[in-house]
Amino acid sequence: MTRFRLLSWIGVLFVGQCFLLALGQTWVFLAPFLLVFGWISFLQRVLPEVTFSGRAIAEALGVTGVLAVGAHVFLRRLWRQRRADSPGPSEWPARWSVMLVAAMVLLFTATMASVGVAHHVGWMMSGRVPLTRSSWPQWNIDGSRSAGLLCETALTHVKAGTPTERLSLKLLEDPETRARAEALHVVSRVSEDQERYLLVFPRDPRSREEAGGAYCGPGLERARPLDAAAVQAWLAEPGRSPPPPPSPESVQRGLP
Structure with missing residues (x-):
């Protein structure tokens, strides 16, 4: 009975997709493909148009370096004070500072991406431009x-x-x-x-x-x-x- 029900659902989905395809709604088939491989065509289209600013890259690397060094010095001193009378390593490992700064950079990037996604979704939902276009x-x-x-x-x-x-x-x-x-x-x-x-x-x-x-x-x-x-x-x-x-x-x- 379970197998028959599964085949029935597959048949209903297939008929529904064929109906949408007959109406020109090819996005039903394109959406899964684009979700998996769409980033390839996106990079092919966008990368040739990307320009790099040496000054901005240098500033970002400089700020990140100062943040990493400052965080490591501060945390190493704080670690020594906290672990002065405790057994175990008394030095703050440098890799911990690198991991902490990397996590902060990742969090900052994810925040910007989330804001961009929310802004774009709001723009699409509030606009009158149709989200899909028929292939006809x-x-x-x-x-x-x-x-x-x-x-x-x-x-x-x-x-x-x-x-x-x-x-x-x-x-x-x-x-x-x-x-x-x-x-x-x-x-x-x-x-x-x-x-x-x-x-x-x-x-x-x-x-x-x-x-x-x-x-x-x-x-x-x-x-x-x-x-x-x-x-x-x-x-x-x-x-x-x-x-x-x-x-x-x-x-x-x-x-x-």
Whole structure:
């Protein structure tokens, strides 16, 4: 019975991981690997950027040396006074002083590391930046799917009479669209035929290269995705006409 229960739990965990993987949550598999071997890639990325200050190193070594010598002299004298009338060694061993100073340095380093960890955890928990990102760019907060949803919401505000210059502020004031508005740009563009379109794309250039953006406007029932090249071309030429909407035949065939 115990073996069957163990196999059942393993099966449930496996199915759950497969479900999360299907949603693009690869962190389920990456987290255990990174916890064990993540420090290797961290050192490869950080060590080439590390710079050493000779003055700071000399000061640290000097302070540590003075502390070690002073502690040894003080403890040796105190040891002699305490052990003057007692049998056993009357000299304070130098290795004890070295061990004591090493423990103090280790404690100081651990304290700084703990403060840094607490500060970083507090920053992550208090911020609105998501702790994980999907391996499918379109599902991220600044992906093409979010860009399309924000574009449709922005177009609704424009049709309701919101001026385009106040559109971003309107989206930021709405709690339902604030997170997307912080991650995405909303730009108004007038095409060659004097039709106004809204172009939405990530603020982060790296996300823009991965996910592209979206646009919406007259003649479109829903927002249309754009790749990074099309977004860049439209930004470079404000009067550029957007790509044509899909034909009914292509929609019936399931083509973009």
